[in-house]
Amino acid sequence: MTAFLAGLRQLRQYPSAVIGMTMVLSLLVLSLVTVLTIPYSEAIRLWRGAAGVWDESPELARPTWFQLFSARKLPKTIIVDTRQGGKEIANQPDGTRVVNASLRFAFPYDELPSAVGLWLSATYKEAQPFVILTWRKPNGEEIALEERTPQQTDRYFVSRDERLRERLQARSIEEALFDAGPRGNGALLRGTYELAVEGILFEPDADLEARLVVYGKVHGIAGTDAQRRDLSVALLWGTPIALTFGLLAAVGTTIFSLSISAVGTWFGGRLDASIQRLTEVNAMLPGLTLLVMIGMFYSRSLWVMLLAIILLSMFSLGIKTYRAIFLSLKEAPYIEAARTYGAGSFRIIFRYMIPRVIPMLIPAFVTAIPGFVFLEASLSILGLGDPDIPTWGKLLFDAYANEALFKGYYYWVLEPAALLMITGMSFAMSGFALDRMFNPRLRTA
Amino acid sequence: MNAGSTATVTVPPSRSVWRETLHRVGLYTLRRIAVLLGTVVIGTYLAVLIANWGGEVDKMREAQCKEKAGMSIQADPALQFLPPEERRRRYEQEVERCKQLQGLDRPFVARSLEYLRDALTLSLGRAMQLTSDSGSREVRNIILERLPATLLLFGTADLVLFFTAIAIALFLSRRYGSVFDRLIVALAPTSTAPGWFYGIFLILLFAGLLHLLPFGGMVDIPPPTATVEYAVSVLHHLILPVAAVVIGSICLSIYSWRTFFLIYSSEDYVEMAKAKGLPSGMIQRRYILRPTLPPIITGFSFMLISLWQGAIILETVFNWPGLGRLLYSAIGSQDTPVIVGTVVIYGYLLALTVFVLDIVYALIDPRVKVGERGIGS
Numbered sequence: 001m002t003a004f005l006a007g008l009r010q011l012r013q014y015p016s017a018v019i020g021m022t023m024v025l026s027l028l029v030l031s032l033v034t035v036l037t038i039p040y041s042e043a044i045r046l047w048r049g050a051a052g053v054w055d056e057s058p059e060l061a062r063p064t065w066f067q068l069f070s071a072r073k074l075p076k077t078i079i080v081d082t083r084q085g086g087k088e089i090a091n092q093p094d095g096t097r098v099v100n101a102s103l104r105f106a107f108p109y110d111e112l113p114s115a116v117g118l119w120l121s122a123t124y125k126e127a128q129p130f131v132i133l134t135w136r137k138p139n140g141e142e143i144a145l146e147e148r149t150p151q152q153t154d155r156y157f158v159s160r161d162e163r164l165r166e167r168l169q170a171r172s173i174e175e176a177l178f179d180a181g182p183r184g185n186g187a188l189l190r191g192t193y194e195l196a197v198e199g200i201l202f203e204p205d206a207d208l209e210a211r212l213v214v215y216g217k218v219h220g221i222a223g224t225d226a227q228r229r230d231l232s233v234a235l236l237w238g239t240p241i242a243l244t245f246g247l248l249a250a251v252g253t254t255i256f257s258l259s260i261s262a263v264g265t266w267f268g269g270r271l272d273a274s275i276q277r278l279t280e281v282n283a284m285l286p287g288l289t290l291l292v293m294i295g296m297f298y299s300r301s302l303w304v305m306l307l308a309i310i311l312l313s314m315f316s317l318g319i320k321t322y323r324a325i326f327l328s329l330k331e332a333p334y335i336e337a338a339r340t341y342g343a344g345s346f347r348i349i350f351r352y353m354i355p356r357v358i359p360m361l362i363p364a365f366v367t368a369i370p371g372f373v374f375l376e377a378s379l380s381i382l383g384l385g386d387p388d389i390p391t392w393g394k395l396l397f398d399a400y401a402n403e404a405l406f407k408g409y410y411y412w413v414l415e416p417a418a419l420l421m422i423t424g425m426s427f428a429m430s431g432f433a434l435d436r437m438f439n440p441r442l443r444t445a
Numbered sequence: 446m447n448a449g450s451t452a453t454v455t456v457p458p459s460r461s462v463w464r465e466t467l468h469r470v471g472l473y474t475l476r477r478i479a480v481l482l483g484t485v486v487i488g489t490y491l492a493v494l495i496a497n498w499g500g501e502v503d504k505m506r507e508a509q510c511k512e513k514a515g516m517s518i519q520a521d522p523a524l525q526f527l528p529p530e531e532r533r534r535r536y537e538q539e540v541e542r543c544k545q546l547q548g549l550d551r552p553f554v555a556r557s558l559e560y561l562r563d564a565l566t567l568s569l570g571r572a573m574q575l576t577s578d579s580g581s582r583e584v585r586n587i588i589l590e591r592l593p594a595t596l597l598l599f600g601t602a603d604l605v606l607f608f609t610a611i612a613i614a615l616f617l618s619r620r621y622g623s624v625f626d627r628l629i630v631a632l633a634p635t636s637t638a639p640g641w642f643y644g645i646f647l648i649l650l651f652a653g654l655l656h657l658l659p660f661g662g663m664v665d666i667p668p669p670t671a672t673v674e675y676a677v678s679v680l681h682h683l684i685l686p687v688a689a690v691v692i693g694s695i696c697l698s699i700y701s702w703r704t705f706f707l708i709y710s711s712e713d714y715v716e717m718a719k720a721k722g723l724p725s726g727m728i729q730r731r732y733i734l735r736p737t738l739p740p741i742i743t744g745f746s747f748m749l750i751s752l753w754q755g756a757i758i759l760e761t762v763f764n765w766p767g768l769g770r771l772l773y774s775a776i777g778s779q780d781t782p783v784i785v786g787t788v789v790i791y792g793y794l795l796a797l798t799v800f801v802l803d804i805v806y807a808l809i810d811p812r813v814k815v816g817e818r819g820i821g822s
Contacts, residue, residue, distance in 0.1 A: 016631060016634075020634075280480065280484075281480075281483065281484045281487055281488075283747060283750065284481070284484045284488075284750060284795050284796060284799055285484065285487070285488045285491070285792070285795075286488060286753075286754060286788055286791035286792050286795055287754065288754035288755075288757060289492075289754070289757070289772065289787060289788040289791050290488075290491060290492060290495060290788065292757075292772065292776060292784070292788075293492060293495045293496060293784060293785075293788060294495060296776060296779070296781075296784060297495065297496060317747065367637070370637040370638070371637060374637070374638060374639050374642065377642075378639065378641070378755075378757075378758045381641070381758050381761065381762070382757065382758065382761065382772075382773055382776055383773075383776055383777060384776065396645070400761075400762070405645070405648050405649055405652070405653055405660065406653075406660055408653065410649060410653065413645055413649065414649070417642065417645055417646070420638070420642065421638065421642075424634075424637045424638045425634055425635070425637075427637070428633075428634030428635075428636075428637040429634045431634075432633055432634050
């Protein structure tokens with residue numbers, strides 16, 4: 001306990017270690033919270049974005065905090081539903097019934113919404129209802145939208161209604177609906193808008209519901225991508241994935257390299273020499289291109305890649321460093337003692353030699369983690385990311401494929417990049433500081 | 446080092462010593478060439494094995510046979526009037542003959558050696574989708590056309606990186622503990638992120654926000670016709686990617702090299718030189734840089750290996766028309782021959798890089814010239 005406290009006190013002298021470890025700790029907490037709040041299957045379902053999952057989120061919306069940098073108030077997504085009230089049904093003398101619903105919403109923003117969509121759901125047996133849609137602006141102007149005969153579910157994406165746009169002679173539907181003037185060439189109108197839905201039902205049991213979605217330009221804490229997916233899902237889930245990947249790769253590589261070099265050093269001779277030659281060859285292999293081939297021809301699964309990475313970096317240059325340590329360790333008295341009482345070679349290697357060097361290797365181990373995290377991101381950027389699992393690298397790939405930098409969707413690039421940076425820096429800072437603590441030969445200040 | 450060593454080194458080189466030195470350096474070079482070629486062969490064979498694990502190379506060969514047979518049947522005027530079944534039969538025959546010629550009926554081990562030979566000589570036939578800018582579909586032409594762009598970018602970046610890092614590291618070793626020194630130590634962890642990662646930020650800042658430099662590519666579109674303007678345009682496009690490579694590695698290099706210099710500058714012979722009153726520039730060049738350069742060169746050559754591979758993504762991010770960008774498009778269009786070809790050329794590039802640095806090493810490390818035994822005697 002006192003040793004632990006002394007260690008903590010020593011740690012205080014290294015601010016970068018404290019910062020780094022705090023960052024690592026918060027990343028771990030974030031991963032834990034993510035895994036507990038969004039189950040894995042749910043994350044994959046959301047990220048695959050099956051039909052209907054992201055219908056109500058805007059396309060390419062900036063994160064809400066973007067507002068802080070903009071003097072203009074950007075619209076958020078507004079959803080109004082007849083199920084929340086405001087619907088009246090009146091029986092007509094001819095046996096039909098008339099539904100009157102008013103979808104009202106306040107619009108206090110400084111910019112046009114990104115799109116307008118309407119979902120109609122009708123219950124009927126044979127005769128489809130007939131729906132008349134009227135749009136009322138705050139200044140009293142009215143626009144008649146297309147008339148529809150909805151099926152069970154009918155999606156009317158008003159923004160893409162070319163016929164309506166031509167009829168109104170407007171530049172865009174949003175302008176026509178939200179700017180003053182019948183063609184929408186005036187100023188943006190703030191106030192209460194209304195979409196009047198008038199439906200005629202031809203059957204006694206028939207019913208009609210409507211849901212209006214006015215898509216905003218900001219969404220959530222992370223914004224959305226071109227497929228309307230909320231980036232926060234991938235950003236959050238990317239954290240445990242990146243940490244797990246980096247840790248497992250570092251652990252796997254270290255364990256294998258250590259064992260190989262310990263076995264080689266212990267037995268010496270040809271085995272040792274061939275391990276050394278293999279290490280030299282392996283160091284000059286174009287590893288990343290070989291990984292690309294594996295991803296191309298076999299599997300893009302993250303776990304297959306992890307295995308391939310471990311196999312390719314097993315004979316890493318680290319072996320040379322370990323070898324130097326083991327060579328001196330081999331002559332240590334306690335190994336001599338173990339040998340005299342008759343311990344077997346493998347007992348000596350795995351019980352006495354390897355455990356002895358592990359503490360020395362912790363700094364290098366911690367420093368190696370971000371390299372693997374960035375390797376996964378590199379593979380993802382080449383389009384070889386795991387098809388199912390959302391990762392930061394895949395976000396960057398999507399952003400790059402959609403020319404996000406060129407088109408100014410900076411948040412799409414900056415968010416995963418920032419998380420990668422934080423992860424990389426936190427481990428690297430901790431590792432470097434640990435190295436200076438453990439090898440205090442050139443302690444800085 | 447003992448007194449004997451100084452004696453051997455200071456003896457004016459006579460003819461026989463020169464011959465012996467040449468002999469040693471030659472032997473060293475040959476040994477390195479053998480090791481490096483061996484590495485290329487192993488790497489390429491691995492690539493062949495991975496590529497043909499699922500029979501990909503076989504499929505590629507078969508597709509090429511089919512294409513060739515189809516073309517030869519089409520082009521033969523004597524076969525134009527044959528009934529379709531007959532032509533079909535001839536086509537199958539032709540494909541079969543070609544497959545036998547290619548050895549597709551032989552066991553894989555024998556074939557894999559053949560593939561290895563073809564891969565090493567880059568005779569990988571025709572690409573499935575991609576073409577070179579001159580319109581050729583030969584894999585070799587496509588790859589060789591992209592090579593200069595990659596060499597230009599990474600040659601420049603590596604040279605800038607090496608000399609800047611050495612200069613700053615030397616400067617810092619004299620100012621140990623200064624603010625700048627501590628800044629570099631604090632920034633050393635930034636090198637865990639690869640160059641392309643900083644490239645994204647650089648593009649965002651200098652191209653997206655400031656509009657000072659281009660988003661990517663190698664020259665303006667359309668390319669300027671005058672040579673000088675062309676060169677200026679290429680330089681203009683070169684700034685950001687080179688900066689990205691340098692930023693991605695420089696802090697760690699400076700940090701570790703300065704540590705090296707610091708260790709060596711506390712050696713007794715450096716103290717002795719200082720006591721003699723030698724100018725500090727001379728002490729740095731002769732007494733610190735000289736003994737530290739060999740290990741630095743070795744470390745640098747391993748760094749270059751990872752830089753070369755980072756090139757794949759860096760070129761993709763910067764849209765630089767080099768090998769990395771080629772590999773990216775080959776992945777996108779599932780072009781197996783081009784992918785295998787790129788792996789092989791990367792193998793060659795890595796080996797060549799290491800070889801060049803080995804030669805530099807031989808030139809600066811006296812042990813290679815004199816021989817380990819020569820020092821003691």
